[in-house]
Amino acid sequence: DAGVTQSPTHLIKTRGQHVTLRCSPISGHKSVSWYQQVLGQGPQFIFQYYEKEERGRGNFPDRFSARQFPNYSSELNVNALLLGDSALYLCASSLLQEVPETQYFGPGTRLLVL
């Protein structure tokens, strides 16, 4: 079975630009979560979506937004990029009804903002 897939794998942007990252969950998983991981830190929760509805949001500014599509894939959008947005962006999928709910991560998108 295919795991979580993400695109692109790497991205270079300049300050002020906009970026869109994409994620496809494991087949059968209806929940997608996004995390930001800066160097030397653990992943930090950004959003969780389930059945196209936002289920949770971390402490990130409104420049960050996301959505989930009918096929359960998801996009993360970041506007007005700052140097500090440079990080590994991770998508994770899960089965909400699994006990405990377990997140499986994709390979990530490495974003560099210059």
Place this chain on the structure above:
Amino acid sequence: QKEVEQNSGPLSVPEGAIASLNCTYSDRGSQSFFWYRQYSGKSPELIMFIYSNGDKEDGRFTAQLNKASQYVSLLIRDSQPSDSATYLCAVRNYKLIFGSGTRLLVRP
């Protein structure tokens, strides 16, 4: 106080030894606890989870949970050089919160 705390390491152990990785958390309402392994430049990979007090074993890995002390640990028996990675502790209440990870180095 950080919500999930881990010693950053590196923790260096010889091949074949037991590696002991520790994690403390602040929210007593936390319900489930996860250990992930992350190789340099890669994404986190689930090792195991635990949600009841006591020990849970899976192959060479044992997770230990003490909710009264708000403490989770991961033991790796017969450590191999391929176990050298950063180990992330994650705690779930209504969201998953990660520690900063402990870097483990297994010396051949």
